[in-house]
Amino acid sequence: MGFNDQVWELCKKIPFGKVTTYKEIARALDTKAYQAVGQALKKNLYGIWSCNDERMVPCHRVVKSDGSIGGFALGQKAKIMILKEENIEVKDGKIVDFEKRMFRFKNQS
DNA sequence: CCCTTGACCAAAC
DNA sequence: GGTTTGGCCAAGG
Numbered sequence: 001m002g003f004n005d006q007v008w009e010l011c012k013k014i015p016f017g018k019v020t021t022y023k024e025i026a027r028a029l030d031t032k033a034y035q036a037v038g039q040a041l042k043k044n045l046y047g048i049w050s051c052n053d054e055r056m057v058p059c060h061r062v063v064k065s066d067g068s069i070g071g072f073a074l075g076q077k078a079k080i081m082i083l084k085e086e087n088i089e090v091k092d093g094k095i096v097d098f099e100k101r102m103f104r105f106k107n108q109s
Numbered sequence: 110c111c112c113t114t115g116a117c118c119a120a121a122c
Numbered sequence: 123g124g125t126t127t128g129g130c131c132a133a134g135g
Binding site: 002003004026031032033034035036037039040043092 | 123129130131132133
């Protein structure tokens with residue numbers, strides 16, 4: 001499995017209604033390649049967002065570490081819309097109640 | 110190899 | 123709030 005696949009696999013673990021950060025994914029992979037994480041998600045292109053398909057990678061749940069939205073292949077607006085569908089509010093370009101919405105991978109080292 | 114490109118980060122103005 | 127700056131590192135040319 002390459003770096004990209006690992007990023008996608010982790011991304012799939014983010015539960016509905018939660019978000020995580022590029023940094024958190026990098027941490028889980030024990031690397032500091034934050035930017036590379038973003039690139040990996042970009043390459044995925046949402047694997048055609050055929051919902052409920054297990055190939056689907058919910059990369060809209062990955063945001064920046066300061067709670068702002070970050071990038072998205074279809075544009076930030078689309079990302080925000082999808083998040084709203086998961087009951088995640090975005091105000092002034094930031095996740096509302098970011099700390100509570102934050103999902104952390106287990107292996108705090 | 111070296112160089113450039115990022116869906117980034119954190120600190121510093 | 124905003125911008126700049128240096129740093130990070132996988133991937134691709």
